Amino acid sequence: MSSIVNVSGLGKTYEGGFTALHSVDLEIREGEILALLGPNGAGKTTLISTICGLTNATSGSVTVGGFDIREDWRAARRLIGLVPQEINLEPFEKVGNTVRFSRGLFGLPRDEALIDRVLKSLSLDDKKDERIRHLSGGMKRRVLIAKALVHEPRVLFLDEPTAGVDVELRRDMWELVDQLRADGVTIILTTHYIEEAEAIADRIGVINKGELLLIEDKAALMARLGKKQMVIELAEPVDAIPAGLMDFDLTRSDDGRGLTYTYEAGGKRTGITRLLAAVQGAGLVLADVETKQSSLEEIFVGLVHEGAA
Amino acid sequence: MNWNGITAIWRFEMARFFRSIIQSMVSPVLSTSLYFVVFGAAIGSRIPQIEGVSYGAFIVPGLIILTVLQQSIQNAGFGIYFPKFIGTIFEVLSAPLSAVEIVIGYVGAAVAKAVLIGLVILITSFAFVDMQIAHPVFMLLFLVLTSVSFSLLGFILGIWAKSFEQLNLVPLLVVTPLIFLGGSFYSITMLPPFWQNLSLFNPVLYLVSGFRWSFFGAADVPVAISLIAVLVFAGACLSVIAWIFRSGYRLKP
Numbered sequence: 423m424s425s426i427v428n429v430s431g432l433g434k435t436y437e438g439g440f441t442a443l444h445s446v447d448l449e450i451r452e453g454e455i456l457a458l459l460g461p462n463g464a465g466k467t468t469l470i471s472t473i474c475g476l477t478n479a480t481s482g483s484v485t486v487g488g489f490d491i492r493e494d495w496r497a498a499r500r501l502i503g504l505v506p507q508e509i510n511l512e513p514f515e516k517v518g519n520t521v522r523f524s525r526g527l528f529g530l531p532r533d534e535a536l537i538d539r540v541l542k543s544l545s546l547d548d549k550k551d552e553r554i555r556h557l558s559g560g561m562k563r564r565v566l567i568a569k570a571l572v573h574e575p576r577v578l579f580l581d582e583p584t585a586g587v588d589v590e591l592r593r594d595m596w597e598l599v600d601q602l603r604a605d606g607v608t609i610i611l612t613t614h615y616i617e618e619a620e621a622i623a624d625r626i627g628v629i630n631k632g633e634l635l636l637i638e639d640k641a642a643l644m645a646r647l648g649k650k651q652m653v654i655e656l657a658e659p660v661d662a663i664p665a666g667l668m669d670f671d672l673t674r675s676d677d678g679r680g681l682t683y684t685y686e687a688g689g690k691r692t693g694i695t696r697l698l699a700a701v702q703g704a705g706l707v708l709a710d711v712e713t714k715q716s717s718l719e720e721i722f723v724g725l726v727h728e729g730a731a
Numbered sequence: 732m733n734w735n736g737i738t739a740i741w742r743f744e745m746a747r748f749f750r751s752i753i754q755s756m757v758s759p760v761l762s763t764s765l766y767f768v769v770f771g772a773a774i775g776s777r778i779p780q781i782e783g784v785s786y787g788a789f790i791v792p793g794l795i796i797l798t799v800l801q802q803s804i805q806n807a808g809f810g811i812y813f814p815k816f817i818g819t820i821f822e823v824l825s826a827p828l829s830a831v832e833i834v835i836g837y838v839g840a841a842v843a844k845a846v847l848i849g850l851v852i853l854i855t856s857f858a859f860v861d862m863q864i865a866h867p868v869f870m871l872l873f874l875v876l877t878s879v880s881f882s883l884l885g886f887i888l889g890i891w892a893k894s895f896e897q898l899n900l901v902p903l904l905v906v907t908p909l910i911f912l913g914g915s916f917y918s919i920t921m922l923p924p925f926w927q928n929l930s931l932f933n934p935v936l937y938l939v940s941g942f943r944w945s946f947f948g949a950a951d952v953p954v955a956i957s958l959i960a961v962l963v964f965a966g967a968c969l970s971v972i973a974w975i976f977r978s979g980y981r982l983k984p
């Protein structure tokens with residue numbers, strides 16, 4: 423797959439001397455959905471702002487669709503749509519007018535049919551003549567998305583699109599992202615919600631303290647780190663793992679009551695049936711059984727802590 | 732050139748103006764009418780002719796310049812300050828628009844509004860005084876040039892200002908006194924020599940003087956100098972704006 427955004431050695435030190443990005447390298451593939459995960463202040467917005475030309479990089483370079491954002495800034499920017507983190511909208515403007523304005527800024531002629539289509543895809547078709555201050559927060563966010571889509575960008579940056587959005591609207595947003603991907607738009611979204619990245623991304627990048635700690639296919643990341651565990655709680659503690667259970671590579675908890683079995687999530691032969699039969703065969707009595715999946719959350723927390731250490 | 736982009740900004744700004752057209756027009760027209768009543772009719776009737784024109788007519792160019800200057804600074808300043816203040820400036824800065832195009836859009840709209848108001852005041856003044864415009868084309872040219880240069884200044888102020896107070900402070904503390912001391916309501920030949928010489932450092936003097944020449948064919952300073960002064964002032968503002976966009980001053984962190 424060819425890459426559409428190429429970030430290399432990108433560094434950003436703000437005027438006060440704070441370094442928000444340390445030499446970030448990132449290649450975004452055409453047509454993918456990339457989720458950037460990171461805690462508050464990790465540098466996600468700074469990265470996006472720099473690619474979009476809102477902040478000047480201190481070092482490194484960025485190309486979008488092969489165009490350097492400094493040399494060929496016009497061509498590069500034409501390809502980009504940006505939905506900012508903050509809801510920046512003029513309260514007294516009408517929805518239709520503000521969307522029309524955004525399209526004009528990109529040098530494109532008026533196209534009411536397209537505007538109507540974009541508004542409809544965001545369920546805003548009945549709000550075209552409404553003043554923005556009369557909209558709910560979720561609708562305002564969708565207006566921002568409409569503004570970013572109305573020049574038909576090839577790459578869309580969504581900076582925390584679902585922050586402060588209710589569950590239903592979040593699902594709608596995910597659907598929209600899916601639909602955009604089907605149209606061939608490359609999407610980069612930032613989020614604090616791991617389940618969001620898990621639900622919609624093709625690849626996941628983790629940023630912390632201005633460094634890209636990891637970037638990997640979601641499936642591979644889940645397979646590599648996404649083991650499942652079954653914890654067996656025994657009615658009576660054991661001093662050691664019984665001989666009949668040696669094959670299963672179990673770990674025994676300190677109090678001797680818990681045995682933990684780790685297996686491949688979604689694997690065909692999990693070995694659970696054999697294990698439970700062996701437990702019974704060893705004469706052990708079960709008090710409880712619990713299974714856990716190491717979620718992206720844990721992976722993420724683990725990574726961020728490693729980074730901090 | 733991204734002409735569609737320029738037009739988009741210009742239209743958007745003009746729409747804001749026409750949404751509140753009544754307030755935008757009524758206040759300057761009303762206040763100038765008051766000037767005419769007080770200075771032109773009440774006090775002016777006791778003042779002899781200046782440079783061969785009645786006092787009422789004499790102050791018309793000054794009043795128009797006064798309003799056009801204030802409107803230019805205010806419109807352009809607010810025009811760029813507001814999107815910066817509420818954050819919508821991001822879309823202009825991340826769009827495929829050059830600095831020149833952004834300035835043409837915002838300053839163009841500010842000039843259009845200010846000149847429109849200036850012309851409305853001119854029309855109003857015909858209701859109060861009897862006069863003829865000696866050089867109408869030059870009058871219009873001068874009006875536009877003045878408005879452009881002060882809209883550029885307003886644009887700079889709008890980018891510089893960090894609050895609405897700051898935005899209003901400079902026009903209030905610096906520009907308004909300069910306008911009043913720039914011979915809007917008198918000829919500087921009426922001043923003692925020291926103040927006459929000091930007035931020559933006031934850029935507004937050249938505007939008022941040049942503009943008055945286009946009405947009555949008489950001026951405090953030669954017209955060519957007035958024209959040069961406006962162009963120099965506009966050039967200075969343009970270089971500041973060029974620096975702002977190159978450095979990202981108060982626009983790009």
Ligand SMILES: Nc1ncnc2c1ncn2[C@@H]1O[C@H](COP(=O)(O)OP(=O)(O)OP(=O)(O)O)[C@@H](O)[C@H]1O
Pocket residue numbers: 436437438440441442460461462463464465466467468469507984
């Ligand atoms: N204009 C600025 N001047 C100085 N420092 C800044 C500026 N903008 C951001 N920073 C700093 O850069 C760091 C990264 O900020 P950034 O907004 O990129 O984080 P983020 O990952 O988007 O966080 P969040 O999830 O909270 O949105 C923060 O420490 C922030 O304080």
Ligand SMILES: [Mg+2]
Pocket residue numbers: 466467468507581
């Ligand atoms: Mg952010």
